[in-house]
Amino acid sequence: MATTFGPDRLKGARSKLLGGTATALALMTMGAGTVYAQDADADTDDVNLEEIVVTGSLIRNPNLTRSAPVSVVSTDEMDYQQAGVAEELLREIPGMVPSIGAQVNNGNGGFSYVNLRGIGSNRNVVLLDGRRLSPSELQGRTDLNNIPLAIVDRVDVLTGGASTTYGADAVGGVTNFITKKNFHGVEANVAYGTTEKGDGDTKRYEITVGTNLDDGRGNAILSVGYQKSDAVFQGDRDFSKDTLFYWDGTAGGSGLGPFNTRFGNVNPTGADNSNLPLGGVQDDRTFAAAFTPFNYAPFNTFQTPFDRYNIYASANYQISDNVEVYTRAIFSKQTVSTIIAPSGAFGDAVTVSLNHPFLSDAQRNAFCAFDTDPAAGVYTPLYTQAECDAAGAAVDDSDPNYREVNTQLRRRNVEGGPRISDFNSTWFDYQAGLRGEIGDSMNWDVYASYGQGDQTQVQKGYWMKSRFRQALLAGPNGCNDTSNGCVPADYFGPTGSITEEMNAFLAGGESNISTKFDMGQVVGSLSGEMDFTTPWASDGLNYAVGGEWRSYSASIESDLLSQSGDLGGAGGAQPNTYGGYSVYEAVAEVLLPVVQDADFAKELTFEAGIRYSNYTVDDETSPKYDTTTWKLGLSWTPIDDVTIRGTFARAVRAPNITELFAPQNTGLTNLQSDPCASVNDQGVNNGNVPTGALRDVCIAQGAPAGAIGFIPQPAAGQANGTFGGNLDLKPEKSDSWTIGIILQPEAIPGLTVTADYYNIKVEDAINAPNPGDVIAACFNNASTDNPACSAIGRSPIDGGLSGDSAVVSGLDLFTSNNGNLATDGIDFSVSYGMAITDDMQWDTRVSGNWTNSSTFQAVTGVSLDRECVGLYSANCASIQPEFSFNWRNTLSFEKFDVSLNWRHISSNQYENLGDPTDPVFSGVPQNLTEESDFGTTPAYNLFDMSVRYRVLENVTLTGTVSNLFDKEPPLTGSFIGSTGFNSGNTYPSTFDTLGRRFSIQARITF
Structure with missing residues (x-):
């Protein structure tokens, strides 16, 4: 039979190990010393002890408590949740803020991350x-999809500055996956899940084999797994099948659709305006009888398709009494497919030949009627009627009557299907080392590791800008430029006018972007206990010293198509990026029992640490820089029932490769409202005509004078933004402190209560400003002399902030050291276990978080110090609720467990709620039946039920019903927040969008 470690799995073992398990739980909750796992088959008189990694310290003495609080996800919790990947598991921890994961569709780059405390997924390790894994991409983040959960015994989460112990990036803390040790036997897991709707199937197959070597001198483990999940489309849920406008609740969508090809946005003006073709009252050239918004929701997903193979192998062997050799290797291969609405032309600059074969006389007349200077107050058409008629009859572009019109094109490629990006990734991390003892009180450890991640993104279904520009310059004899097999495209007809032949030419082909990241490291440490003691303690000074070297290198290499920015709707070009850096570090930690077994202190322990780091950036123009981090901690147990703990830490985060080396590039960001704009995404003019200094600023930013009063709002709530790295960046600094209490009253055996206050502040934060900060910096003091205004670039055609990324730079979103971040709150937990009868055990645990504040300021002393707790908008990306908790209750019998988990998220509201210039809908949204207030999300409660049954001695079945009462997510409408998190009229990374779902897992051990 397989030997298993971690929390006991069933009542048969739990009744024997209640005391030991409660002790282990208390130690893990306290972050106290080395925790020992127990053999589930052992009697209490014969317990197999195996040392496990301590999170938060390099010192491994199992008898001394630490001052840093650690949250723990146990094996039982992983069993009950039946999560397929680690990101799903961590998202449920109170105080964690959802980051990029399977629920994110538009913006998912094929990776999943953890965001501790909401201060950024790039600020944790x-x-x-206890050892770093190689990152997966240029921001230095590790893809959680690569963690093989089959070999994970528990997960420790330490929040707050941990840079002294683990190096830079651990500003928000660390997530430490602890693996099974000395596993002997075979364990096979098979799991299947599906939603009540019958979609979103998930499958997981894993087999782990372990064996002891040479009469226990060593051990080897091999684990192989496969995971797969199917897509869940937003169109398959009633609340998300329509794109709902957050301001009025109507079913709408994007102004870029197939039914309403639009050319230009400037409305002809003049006394005879009403007599112009198409009525002259529209704010663009709509080639359809009426405007029809494009509903893009059905194409998007709530569960991104995912396919992964993973292999884990480890071995250790004692080559002498005092020396052990060990090794570990992980390999993962995965495909993540993101699906979004069809490509097209998103306000791109084009030139249309007036003899185009698909252009009707009325449409040609509409082009000819464009006012050459709307601001002049005297209507002057672009071409006279005679010139227009002659141009329509021109044979080719050499005809003297040939005429063209410069305009913009807005048209969705519905005929060509959705845009698809397949992210194919491989990742490995290999480690080998030696460790041993020197005498009875000193341990040493030296290891080296190398890891590499490779990802290829294949983009399909995109129109090429150069191709539709080529196709619009066509005449009765075909394209003027016949290269590439050009086919004239019918942009002037209804849906279906773009034929397969046209689409084959316009789409061109696939594009490829390759990302590569390498990390190598060599780490050595020496730890032990010295004879030095204080007069009031019996245990001596514990210490650890070490040295590290790490080297990072990364690149993004794009094919010519991706570099060119020629893909319509791809959000801009993807330039090549190369960079790297290396760091040498020295670290020392001490832990000293100051008082032991005294009347006023059963134990008083002091700990401290310091780390020096020296960085070299792989660029001749970049100077070296160094950092020093340190920590102090105190743990005081005045009586056996009470422990008080506190820490203070100075942490740093060095700039990552993207922040240093990314070339200047224009892409997309989120912006709902442009102060210069007058026309919404559906072509409706609100009557706003900027005057005075505001008008001057709009024109100075590149808007044509004639566009004033007709400038469009950002298309689909997305404006252009120009981003870029900065080789002058320096490390950001963070101060964090915690103070807490642990209660374990002897009068109530099995009860543990913890509460910890945390406070994290980051100065000189490396960041880019939010879109709202850029707009406020200019338009709160609108002036052509304001540098914040001159940094914004507008379309020279319509004056908007959307359009061709090669022409419209949009908002200035460059990276700098000018920001600051801060957050504080309280974590708490209560756990209790008791035997109700000889055959029934009750275990309960509630863990929660109250976040008092979470602020972000893009430019210290200038930008708004924005509070985001309990708020959502384009400026506050993901939702961080003020209060959240998980409360699990489990009844255990001889052969089965029944467990119920209650997940609670407090209410949230729109950041601009109450702003009369930014109305929010409240009522019954179109095509739905229940009332909804898009300005608030009420308190949200979900319940999950699990049953675990031991069918045979070596066969266990676990069934889980997630979202037991089929609770739908609260609705916020679309466009109210950032694209990556506000999707499907809600926030799918925060709230459950799949509905009730069922999963079953079979575990076989032998």
């Missing part, structure tokens, strides 16, 4: 058994 992912560890395996």
Whole structure:
């Protein structure tokens, strides 16, 4: 039979190990010393002890408590949740803020991350058994999809500055996956899940084999797994099948659709305006009888398709009494497919030949009627009627009557289907080392590791801008430029006018973007206990010293198509990026029992640490820089029932490769409202005509004078933004402190209560400003002399902030050291277990978080110090609720467990709620039956039920019903927040969008 470690799995073992398990739980909750796992088959008189990694310290003495609080996800919790990947598991921890994961569709780059405390997914470190794993991409983040959960025994989450112990990036903390040790036997897991709607199937197959070597001198483990999940489309849920406008609740969508090809946005003016073709009252050239918004929701997903193979192998062997050799290797291969609405032309500049074969006389007349100077007050058409008629009859572009019109094109490629990006990734991390003892009180450890991640993004279904521009310059004899097999395209007809032949030419082909990241490291440490003691303690000074070297290199290499920015709707070009850096570090930690077994202190322990780091950036123009981090901690147990703990830490985060080396590039950001704009995404003019200084600023930013009063709002709530790295960046600094209490009253055996206040502040934060900050910096003091205004670039055609990324730079969103971040709150937990009868055990645990504040300021002393707790908008990306908790209750019998988990998220509201210039809908949204207030999300409660049954001694079945009462997510409408998190009229990374779902897992051990 397989030997298993971690929390006991069933009542048969739990009744024997209640005391030991409660102790282990208390230690893990306290972050106290080395925790020991127990053999589930052992009697209490014969317990197999195996040392496990301590999170938060390099010192491994199992008898001394630490001052840093650690949250723990146990094996039982992983069993009950039946999460397929680690990101799903961590998202449920109170105080964690959802980051990029499977629920994110538009913006998912094929990776999943953790965001501790909401201060950024790039401000924490992912560890395996206390050791860094190689990152997966240029921001230095580790893809959680690569963690093989089959070999994970528990997950420790330490929040707050941990840079002293683990190096830079651990500003928000660390997530430490602890693996099974000395596993002997075979364990096979098979799991299947589906929603009540019959979609979103998930499958997981894993087999783990372990064996002891040479009469226990060593051990080897091999684990192989496969995971797969199917797509869940937003169109398959009633609340998300329509794109709902957050301001009025109507079913709408994007102004870029197939039914309403639009050319230009400037309305002809003049006394005879009403007599112009198409009525002259529209704010663009709509080639259809009426405007029809494009509903893009059905194409998007709530569960991104995912396919992964993973292999984990480890071995250790004692080559002498005092020396052990060990190794570990992980390999993962995965495909993540993101699906979004069809490509097209998104306000791109084009030139239309007036003899185009698909252009009707009325449409040609509409082009000819464009006012050459709307601001002049005297209507002057672009071409006279005679010139227009002659141009329509021109044979080719050499005909003297040939005429063209410069305009913009807005048209969705519905005929060509959705845009698809397949992210194919491979990742490995290999480690080998030696460790041993020197005498009875000193341990040493030296290891080296190398990891590499490779990802290829294949983009399909995109129109090429150069191709539709080529196709619009056509005449009765075909394209004027016949290269590439050009076919004239019918942009002037209804849906279906773009034929397969046209689409084959316009789409061109696939594009490829390759990302590569390498990390190598060599780490050595020496730890032990010295004879030095204080007069009031019996245990001596514990210490650890070490040195590290790490080297990072990364690149993004794009094919010519991706570099060119020629893909319509791809959000801009993807330039090549190369960079790297290396760091040498020295670290020392001490832990000293100051008082032990005294009347006023059963134990008083002091700990401290310091780390020096020296960085070299792989660029001749970049100077070296160094950092020093340190920590102090105190743990005081005045009586056996009470422990008080506190820490203070100075942490740093060095700039990552993207922040240093990314070339200047224009892409997309979120912006709902442009102060210069007058026309919404559906072509409706609100009557706003900027005057005075505001008008001057709009024109100075590149808007044509004639466009004033007709400038469009950002298309689909997305404006252009120009981003870029900065080789002058320096490390950001963070101060964090915690103070907490642990209660374990002897009068109530099995009860543990913890509460910890945390406070994290980041100065000189490396960041880019939010779109709202850029707009406020200019338009709160609108002036052509304001540098914040001159940094914004507008379309020279319609004056908007959307359009061709090669022409419209949009908002200035460059990276700098000018910001600051801060957050504080309280974590708490209560756990209790008791035997109700000889055959029934009750275990309860509630863990929660109250976040008092979470602020972000893009430019210290200038930008708004924005509060985001309990708020959502384009400026506050993901939702961080003020209060959240998980409360699990489990009844255990001889052969089965019944467990119910209650997940609670407090209410939230729109950041601009109450702003009369930014109305929010409240009522019954179109095509739905229940009332909804898009300005608030009420308190949200979900319940999950699990049953675990031991069918045979070596066969266990676990069934889980997630979202037991089929609770739908609260609705916020679309466009109210950032695209990556506000999707499907809600926030799918925060709230459950799949509905009730069922999963079953079979575990076989032998």
